[in-house]
Amino acid sequence: MLVYLTAECCGYPISIFFIVVNEFCERFSYYGMRAVLVLYFRYFLLWDDDLATSIYHAFVALCYLTPILGAIIADSWLGKFKTIIYLSIVYAIGQVTMAISTIHDITDANRDGTPDNFTFHIALSMLGLILIALGTGGIKPCVAAFGGDQFQEHQSRQLNTFFSVFYLCINAGSLLSTLITPVLRAQECGIHTQQQCYPLAFGVPAVLMVISLVVFIAGSGMYVKTDPEGNIMWSVCKCIGFAIKNRFRHRSSSYPKREHWMDWANEKYDKLLIAQIKMVLKVLFLYIPLPMFWTLFDQKVSICHFSGLLGGLPDQMQTVNPILILTLVPIMDRLIFPLIQKCGLNFSPLKRMTVGMLFAAMAFVSAALVQIEIDKTLPNFPSSSESQLKVVNTYSTTLNVTISPNEHLLIESFGVQLHTSKHTYSTISCMFVNGYTADLNITNLDSIEPSATTNYTLVNQGKRDFVLRHGEQWCEFSRKFGFGASYTFLIPSTVFSDDCESITEVEDMKPNSVHMALQIPQYFLITTGEVMFSVTGLQFSYSQAPKNMKSVLQAGWLCTNAVGNIIVLIVAELGKLPKQWAEYLLFASLLVAVSIIFSIMAYFYTYIDPAEIEAQVRKEQGLEPEEMEKETLEMEEKDEDQKNEQGVKQTKI
Numbered sequence: 165m166l167v168y169l170t171a172e173c174c175g176y177p178i179s180i181f182f183i184v185v186n187e188f189c190e191r192f193s194y195y196g197m198r199a200v201l202v203l204y205f206r207y208f209l210l211w212d213d214d215l216a217t218s219i220y221h222a223f224v225a226l227c228y229l230t231p232i233l234g235a236i237i238a239d240s241w242l243g244k245f246k247t248i249i250y251l252s253i254v255y256a257i258g259q260v261t262m263a264i265s266t267i268h269d270i271t272d273a274n275r276d277g278t279p280d281n282f283t284f285h286i287a288l289s290m291l292g293l294i295l296i297a298l299g300t301g302g303i304k305p306c307v308a309a310f311g312g313d314q315f316q317e318h319q320s321r322q323l324n325t326f327f328s329v330f331y332l333c334i335n336a337g338s339l340l341s342t343l344i345t346p347v348l349r350a351q352e353c354g355i356h357t358q359q360q361c362y363p364l365a366f367g368v369p370a371v372l373m374v375i376s377l378v379v380f381i382a383g384s385g386m387y388v389k390t391d392p393e394g395n396i397m398w399s400v401c402k403c404i405g406f407a408i409k410n411r412f413r414h415r416s417s418s419y420p421k422r423e424h425w426m427d428w429a430n431e432k433y434d435k436l437l438i439a440q441i442k443m444v445l446k447v448l449f450l451y452i453p454l455p456m457f458w459t460l461f462d463q464k465v466s467i468c469h470f471s472g473l474l475g476g477l478p479d480q481m482q483t484v485n486p487i488l489i490l491t492l493v494p495i496m497d498r499l500i501f502p503l504i505q506k507c508g509l510n511f512s513p514l515k516r517m518t519v520g521m522l523f524a525a526m527a528f529v530s531a532a533l534v535q536i537e538i539d540k541t542l543p544n545f546p547s548s549s550e551s552q553l554k555v556v557n558t559y560s561t562t563l564n565v566t567i568s569p570n571e572h573l574l575i576e577s578f579g580v581q582l583h584t585s586k587h588t589y590s591t592i593s594c595m596f597v598n599g600y601t602a603d604l605n606i607t608n609l610d611s612i613e614p615s616a617t618t619n620y621t622l623v624n625q626g627k628r629d630f631v632l633r634h635g636e637q638w639c640e641f642s643r644k645f646g647f648g649a650s651y652t653f654l655i656p657s658t659v660f661s662d663d664c665e666s667i668t669e670v671e672d673m674k675p676n677s678v679h680m681a682l683q684i685p686q687y688f689l690i691t692t693g694e695v696m697f698s699v700t701g702l703q704f705s706y707s708q709a710p711k712n713m714k715s716v717l718q719a720g721w722l723c724t725n726a727v728g729n730i731i732v733l734i735v736a737e738l739g740k741l742p743k744q745w746a747e748y749l750l751f752a753s754l755l756v757a758v759s760i761i762f763s764i765m766a767y768f769y770t771y772i773d774p775a776e777i778e779a780q781v782r783k784e785q786g787l788e789p790e791e792m793e794k795e796t797l798e799m800e801e802k803d804e805d806q807k808n809e810q811g812v813k814q815t816k817i
């Protein structure tokens with residue numbers, strides 16, 4: 165047997181260093197760009213919330229679908245090394261295009277600070293996003309598999325550690341970029357006018373992608389590179405097609421059954437290829453229920469929304485997941501898993517993944533419990549058969565309002581009455597009610613006509629100052645706002661004569677009294693689940709794939725994420741349950757059901773050593789001893805040439 169010893173440090177190939185640094189920079193680039201993408205849609209392109217989030221989710225789904233393309237190119241045509249380089253170039257061009265699309269000065273001919281030609285910016289940014297999706301998705305299965313290729317058979321422990329470190333780098337990159345890019349966006353920059361600095365926020369990820377490419381190329385001389393064995397994906401498709409056709413032709417019971425339906429390709433196709441296809445199909449079948457995990461994982465965003473309600477800062481909450489990953493991966497790897505092993509329990513990869521899903525389900529049960537607590541602090545909202553009416557009395561004395569023959573409201577002067585009725589009345593809600601006799605200007609709001617109201621305006625938590633103006637007259641007042649609260653300000657006609665003192669504040673909705681610490685268990689549970697599920701899934705997909713289809717199986721694994729994202733989009737379109745906590749419980753139950761199905765499937769799965777099976781098939785084919793020897797020799801010669809080129813040390817054992 166021939167084994168190559170590449171340059172090593174502490175038992176790990178040195179080439180791995182370049183791969184993990186490359187992954188760190190690439191993830192910084194990807195997550196950094198994602199952190200400001202919705203803001204760019206909302207405040208630069210001026211899209212509404214629905215359009216911005218739909219395009220965002222569609223982009224994320226596309227990023228997890230393109231791995232199939234990358235894997236096919238790598239395993240059938242260019243090999244992983246070249247695929248990573250070419251697609252990284254596409255990716256970097258995409259990031260640069262995206263950064264250029266955010267320069268408002270390009271089309272701001274009238275220099276008013278807003279772009280004049282939105283079509284130009286939209287077209288350029290969409291082109292950038294397509295190139296980014298192609299690049300990031302395309303290289304993703306190749307980088308993980310290429311990293312795995314650097315290890316030799318006896319380094320299985322190091323291989324598993326590599327996948328954990330790889331995952332740590334993903335999250336270190338995402339953590340830094342999620343912290344940095346929103347700060348860059350908040351800076352002001354521009355040629356003609358100073359605006360929020362999107363070019364910097366998108367430009368830095370573009371630079372990081374270029375660095376990622378340079379780092380990868382720098383390691384070029386040290387990598388173990390395997391060339392694809394012809395157009396493997398085309399051979400796989402033809403072989404599967406032939407097996408199906410042949411099975412159909414021999415459907416009569418007079419023909420003896422075969423052990424596996426792929427054995428119907430035996431007449432025409434190489435036994436080795438059939439064995440490899442069987443390995444891949446077995447794993448892909450196992451992956452069918454897995455998108456449900458990612459559906460819950462991506463729904464985490466909505467848990468974040470209510471974290472805002474609880475008093476947390478949603479932007480910063482996005483960093484909780486990577487921070488927990490950075491802590492939990494080493495704890496699991498070095499402490500929990502070895503401890504479980506010491507207790508004599510066989511915590512196999514598929515068992516870990518099942519437990520990971522159950523942890524995610526528990527996170528949603530915990531979210532439901534917190535939501536129930538929050539709901540208790542909220543006012544009663546009208547049901548589908550009810551509507552709410554708010555009446556504001558700006559008259560000088562108490563008024564009696566009759567709504568229907570037997571329903572009466574008594575409203576004091578400058579008082580507000582919220583009334584819920586079983587009939588259909590229109591809901592009136594407001595933030596400022598102008599009881600003054602003329603138009604008023606209020607800081608950061610449009611002017612309000614007499615007896616008119618503003619819409620509810622979102623303000624930051626804490627003390628806020630307002631200035632009211634009418635011509636030369638003005639007055640100032642400040643109020644403290646609690647998270648999740650909602651207020652109405654009634655402005656009387658005497659507002660300027662008493663220096664804003666007479667403005668009445670009505671609390672429509674109380675501030676949240678549920679402590680934000682209650683959401684920590686959810687984050688902890690879902691991230692523990694992610695470590696068990698996602699890191700293990702990455703290792704499992706590599707270890708169970710035949711040598712020539714490693715990227716393909718990595719792509720299959722990433723596709724579970726894409727499908728999960730698509731389910732999130734569908735669920736968002738289908739609508740929501742009336743109660744948020746019920747929705748969380750529904751998702752938790754679905755994931756429990758899926759983990760039960762998965763555990764049954766996993767029970768029937770036999771772990772394989774693809775290299776061993778391939779050797780066995782070769783032996784059965786009678787390639788041994790002469791032909792196999794010949795094949796081995798050919799491989800030796802080819803690899804020797806490659807090693808000589810790369811100056812890598814080679815030893816025979």
Ligand SMILES: CC(C)C[C@H](N)C(=O)N1CCC[C@H]1C(=O)O
Nearest residue numbers: 195334335338485486489698725
């Ligand atoms: C959402 C976090 C910033 C990153 C997450 N913990 C993570 O590492 N991943 C989510 C999808 C798979 C994986 C990744 O490769 O980014």
